[in-house]
Each structure stands twice: as C-alpha cells, then as structure tokens.
Amino acid sequence: MSTRVSLFCLALFALAISGSSLAQENATNPNIWADVPDMSVVRVGDAYYMSSTTMHMFPGVPIMRSKNLVDWEIAGYCDVATEVPDALALRNGQSSYGRGTWASSLRHKDGVFYLAVFSGTTGKTYIYSTRDVAGKWDVKSFRPMCHDCSLFFDDDGKAYLIYGAGDLRLTELKEDLSGFKEGGFNEIVIRDAGKVAGGRIGLPAEGSQMFKRNGKYYVCNISWPQGDMRTEIIFRSDKIEGPYEGRVIFKDRGIAQGTLFEGVDGNWFAYLFRDSGAVGRIPYLIPVKWEDDWPILGVDGKAPETLPIPREGEPLGNMVASDEFERSPELIEKLEALPKEETAYSLDAFPLAWQWNHVPDSRYWSLTARPGWLRLTTSRVDAAVTDARNTITQRTFGPTSEATTALDFSGLKEGDRAGIVALQRFYGSVGVAKRDGKFFVAQTVAEPKGRGEPDGVKDVELAPLPEDASVVYLKISCDVTDQRDVALFYWSLDGGDWREIGEPLHMRYTLPHFMGYRFGLYHYATEEVGGGADFDYYRVSPKITKL
Secondary structure, three states: OOHHHHHHHHHHHHHHHOOOOOOOOEEEOOOOOOOOOOOEEEEEOOEEEEEOOOEOEEOEEEEEEEOOOOOOEEEEEEEOOOOOOHHHHOOOOOOOOOOOEEEEEEEEEOOEEEEEEEEOOOOEEEEEEEOOOOOOOEEEEEOOOOOOOEEEEOOOOOEEEEEOOOOEEEEEEOOOOOOEOOOOOEEEEEOOHHHHHOOOEEEEEEEEEEEEEOOEEEEEEEEEEOOOOOEEEEEEEOOOOOOOEEEEEEOOOOOEEEEEEEOHHHOEEEEEEEEOHHHOEEEEEEEEEEEOOEEEEOEOOEOOOEEEEEOOOOOOOOOOOOEOOOOOHHHHHHHHOOOOOOOOOOHHHOOOOOEEEOOOOHHHEEOOOOOOOEEEEOOOEOOOHHHOOOOEEEEOOOOEEEEEEEEEOOOOOOOOEEEEEEEOOOOEEEEEEEEOOEEEEEEEEEEOOOOOOOOEEEEEEEEEOOOOOOEEEEEEEEEOHHHOOEEEEEEEOOOOOOEEOOOOEEOOOOOOOOOOOEEEEEEEEOOOOOOEEEEEEEEEEOOOOOO
16 A cells, blocks of 8 residues: 555544544554453444453453543443352362453344353353443353354344354354354354464464455454464455455554454444553554455554544543542442342442452452451462452553552451552562561562462562551552563552562563453461451552652
C-alpha cells in the first residue's frame, strides 16, 4: 500500500470512529497497556463489547464496553463460579495457574449476547448467554473441551464452533447450544493451518475467530514459525465447510491473535495483542482496509503508534481502581445477609477492577467486620502466597504503576504473613511477618524450584517494627518501560517517610502462571490459623516513587 493510500486510510479511520478534529489529544498504541489478551470484539449499535482471558482469576471472563474503541470499561463478568473444583479454589494442594478459561468468543444475535469459552481445568466447553452484559449470564456446558473455540452463527440459523491447534475443526451445535449436534457437520476444515506462515511450525495455528463478510467465510488465527515472530494469518472460503485458502495478513513486532470486526459505517478494525514481558499481553488497535476480499492491516504494514481517536477518559478506565473499602449502608446490609458459605459471593462487593487469585472462601474475608477496612482471616496453614486462598488482585500496568496500602497487623498470629505482592510465579512482596512474638517488615521473593517441587519463600530483608506500632504502610512500584520489568518495595510508619527494603525484583513472565503481574493484598498462616489482617485502603497510581 502506498504512503498516500495509507494516510488516507488512517484519516478515514479517525473520522469513522470519532468524527473529531485530529488536533485534540489522541490515544496511542498499545491501546491498553495492561494484560488483556485473546480479545474478541462485537459491535452492537454504536457500542463495542470485548471479552478477554483472565484464566484462573475470579470472577472470570471480563466483558468490557466502549463507544470509541479506545476508552474501555469493565461492564461485568461471565463466569461467577460456574464450577469450583479444587484446582480453581486452591484446595487440597491443587491450583489452576496457567489454566482456567482461555480465548473466549463473544457474539450477539437477536438481542442476546453469547460467549463461548473452554476451561483447561474442568475439561469442558461453556456457552454463556445474557441480554445484559452487566447482569447474570446463563450457562450451558459440555464435553469435549474445544481449544480456542470461536462461536459462529450462520445466516441459515445454524450455529458452529471452530476450534483446535494446527488442524482446525468445524462442528455444528445443537439448536439450544448445549453440545454437538448429532449427525451435524463435524470435520477438520483447515489442516496444518500454521504452514501458511512459512518456515518450520513452532506454535501451531490457534486462537480462531470466525466471521463472515460479503458472503465469504473467514477464520483468523495466530501462528508462530520457529525462529520468527508471532504472526497473524487468515483463511477464507465461499462455503463454511471449505475449501479454505490462507495467507499472512500481519507481521509486526509479534502483534498477533485477537479479532477482526466491522465498526460503525462499515469500517473494519483489528484488535491484536503483543507479548510485552512482565506486564503481560497488551492490545493494539489497527485499521483494516479490504482489497479483493482480503484484509490489509495497519499503516504500511505496521500498527500505528498514534491513534487518531481523542481519548475521553483515563487510559485504563475502570480496569484499575483505588479502593478505600468504604461501602454504603445498603451494601453492608446486603453483604451481611449473604449465607455464611464458602462460595457465597456478590459482585457488588468490590469495584470491577478487583479479581481474586482463584475462587475465594467467602467465610474468611469481610468488609463488614470492621467497616472501612478489608479483613482477611486465615483458615489453614500455607507455605507461600501463591497457595493462599484469599488474595485479591488488580492488574499492574504500563509504563509505570504503583500500589499502596495501609495494614493493621495487630491481629496476626505467630507465623502469619500479610502485605502486598507483585504476583506471578517469580513474585515479590512487602509485608509483615510475625516471628517469636515480634513483628517484622519483610521483603520476600519466590524461590521457584524444579519440576514437581513446591516453590519456596525467601526473605531478602527483615526490618523490626517498634513494639508500639500496629499499622504499617506498604508500597510496590513497577516500571515496565521498554520491558525494563523492575519492581521496588517500600514501607513506612507514617505514610510519608518511605524506606526502600530489600532488592529490586526482576519481574519475569512465566508460562506456569501465563498472566501479567498483578498487585495483590494477601494474608496467610504458616503455623496457626485464625489471625486477621486489616487493610485500610488500596491506592493505585501511574506515578512511581523515586527516593
């Protein structure tokens, strides 16, 4: 594509989305500098809706909404403990790190939103439906587990899933979407899909997203040839059952996997993500032009650095949020009325930015025991924060982010640990440890062991707390600029005079967790149960401490 055509395409891109002057402050790529992978986007009227992967987090499968494709907010979650096996609840030594729900497909038909997703933990496929993305979702589940499945409604009313890695299988569903249709179409329609990217296949083609345009069927995927970069490929056919022909449609800095979709006024766009170190997998918004019924992505084949769309809100909307843990009397009353059961939960309890690290045990956290504070109480002995049941988390984000909390540690029991963590397998935390009846501020890091061995805990530095102290202020600063991926840890007795503790953490994205780093508030016991840790607030900022 010529530079003149590219600029013209970019100008149309701007006018189609905003209709505003390019002189205003515009959004940039990455469009969301935080872990929002495997995006699936659908437009309904003049609004866009997007689902993403949060794997083992609870609640799961966030649904985001935008009017301009750059200002996004979380509207709700699909998965609110549909099933809770031990691995999803950190019970009996099991975990779902690196598994849970992956790569969803969001669709809309006749006033109803549908979302198809699979779980590597339960071995099932789930299809959710609702008329209100912020409300309750109904769900149907079945086997087998359809890897990276894409839901597709054809014009004749039939519904299909296309799924798999390498060989892509198309399967017709029952009319009520409760499973495969007996006697329906069920065949591999694209074999060795990754070979279209050239070279030796490294990652087989996966991440399918299926759509239809001008009577043709399209399936877009990611492939990753050995020694090369993540690459976006696409296949098309005049018939849903094939044959399909494919080609590479985008190859730029490893930006690949996501979705192509039609926007307002018939313009098309791509939302693809890029692996970006410790912060996770971050989305890029890319204009699409069509030539001979093939999509042409980007500006001169690249994802534009600047998006000619005025940003109206904060870069991450409500995907991150400070929380003073103050709740209205009405909400307090509602929470107190919940059954005292392990899985009793209300989505209203916390801002939507919060997700628990696995399904929590609702008997051992409280916003009502001490109004204005979050209390985490221990119910069992654990070896590390990655084992702890009730750790509540939010995304870290780029280029810099910082989280601060105030902890009343007076209720801790012998051996207890509580504080704030930068959570991934190679985690780092700053918190309070109780040893021999005394309290210490501890900077702690993970000690990942070999295959089959449990990870350990290493205290890098311990600082004794005054005997008359009961509250300590804790802070973690993260810098992911140009994948610097460094976290620093601080503590204070008054919230103003900050002291750095321990060593900088070199944050590393690992596949066993398969998720960008999260800030988390934690409390766990190593000796005796029943202790309580009270957190006064959680405050997050894009500005970091520099002492």
